[in-house]
Amino acid sequence: MVRFIQSFPRDAHPMAVLSASINALGAYYPHLASNNHQNDLEHFEEATAIAISKVRTIAAHSYRVNNGKPLNYPRPNIGYCENFLHLMFSEPYNEFVPTAEVASALNLFLLLHADHEQNCSTSTVRMVASAGANLFASVSAGVNALWGPLHGGANMAVLEMLKNIHADGDDGTKFIAAAKSGKGDRLMGFGHRVYRNYDPRAKIIKASFYKALASLNIKDDPLLDIAMRLEEAALNDEYFVSRKLYPNVDFYSGLIMRALGIPLNMFTVMFAIGRMPGWIAQWREVAQNPKLKIYRPRQIYTGEVQRNFIPMNLR
Numbered sequence: 001m002v003r004f005i006q007s008f009p010r011d012a013h014p015m016a017v018l019s020a021s022i023n024a025l026g027a028y029y030p031h032l033a034s035n036n037h038q039n040d041l042e043h044f045e046e047a048t049a050i051a052i053s054k055v056r057t058i059a060a061h062s063y064r065v066n067n068g069k070p071l072n073y074p075r076p077n078i079g080y081c082e083n084f085l086h087l088m089f090s091e092p093y094n095e096f097v098p099t100a101e102v103a104s105a106l107n108l109f110l111l112l113h114a115d116h117e118q119n120c121s122t123s124t125v126r127m128v129a130s131a132g133a134n135l136f137a138s139v140s141a142g143v144n145a146l147w148g149p150l151h152g153g154a155n156m157a158v159l160e161m162l163k164n165i166h167a168d169g170d171d172g173t174k175f176i177a178a179a180k181s182g183k184g185d186r187l188m189g190f191g192h193r194v195y196r197n198y199d200p201r202a203k204i205i206k207a208s209f210y211k212a213l214a215s216l217n218i219k220d221d222p223l224l225d226i227a228m229r230l231e232e233a234a235l236n237d238e239y240f241v242s243r244k245l246y247p248n249v250d251f252y253s254g255l256i257m258r259a260l261g262i263p264l265n266m267f268t269v270m271f272a273i274g275r276m277p278g279w280i281a282q283w284r285e286v287a288q289n290p291k292l293k294i295y296r297p298r299q300i301y302t303g304e305v306q307r308n309f310i311p312m313n314l315r
C-alpha cells in the first residue's frame with residue numbers, strides 16, 4: 001500500500017489518492033471484500049476498524065508524498081486524533097505533539113461531520129452498496145462524490161473567500177457592506193440549507209475552535225482577523241440576523257483546519273475522514289436488508305418525441 005500511494009504523482013490531489021487507496025484495500029483484504037453481503041457482514045467489525053483507521057493513515061501519507069516528506073507510521077499508544085496529527089506533521093528530528101485543546105477540536109470536527117441525512121455522498125454509498133458491492137468499494141464511491149465542490153467544498157470556499165477579501169486589501173468591512181447592498185460576492189460559511197436558524201453544530205465547534213486557537217497562540221493571521229470581523233457582523237448586524245445568515249459549521253471547521261496548519265487541498269479529505277463512520281453505518285443498513293433490491297431511481301424523459309433520421313452524407 002505504501003508503494004501504491006508513493007506511485008502517484010507528487011501533485012496528485014489527495015482526494016484522488018484517498019479514493020483509489022480505499023478501494024484498493026479490497027485487494028489487500030479480499031476476505032473482507034467478497035462482494036457478498038452475507039459474507040462481508042460476518043467480517044463487518046474487522047472491515048470497519050480497518051476502514052476507519054486506514055482512512056486516516058492514507059490521508060496523512062498522501063499529504064506527506066504531496067509535500068516530498070518521509071512517511072510517518074501510526075503509534076499505538078496515542079489517541080486517534082493525536083495519531084493523525086503525528087502522521088501529518090512529525091519530522092524525524094521533531095515529533096509533533098498537539099495540545100489537548102487542538103486534539104479536542106479535531107475530534108469534535110470529525111464527530112460533527114460523521115453523517116448528515118441523505119446528502120450526495122451518503123446516497124452514493126447506499127446506491128453502490130445496493131448493487132452488492134463491498135464496504136471499501138462503497139465508501140470509496142462516497143469519497144468521489146464528496147470530492148465534488150458543490151458537496152464537500154464548503155469549508156474550502158470559506159478560506160477562498162477570506163483570501164480574496166485579504167487580496168483586495170480589505171479587512172472585511174467593504175465585503176460586509178457590499179453583501180448588504182446585494183452587489184457583493186456570495187457570503188460563504190453562513191446560513192444553511194437544512195438548519196434554517198442557527199446551525200447547532202456551529203455552536204459546539206465554535207467554542208472548541210477558540211480554545212484551540214488560544215492554545216496555539218497564533219498571532220498576526222490576517223485571514224483569521226477577517227473571519228472574526230465577519231462573525232461579529234453575522235451575529236450582531238440586523239441585516240444578517242434578520243436573514244438568519246449565522247455562521248455555520250463549515251465556517252468554523254475551515255478556520256480550525258487553517259489554525260492546525262492543514263492545507264486547503266486537504267480540507268475535503270478531512271471531511272471524508274469524519275464522514276467515514278456514517279458512511280459505514282449506511283452501508284451496513286443496506287447490506288442487512290433481507291429484501292434488498294438494487295436501487296434504481298426513475299427519471300422522466302423530456303426530450304424530443306420524434307426526430308427524423310439524417311443520412312451520414314447529409315450531416
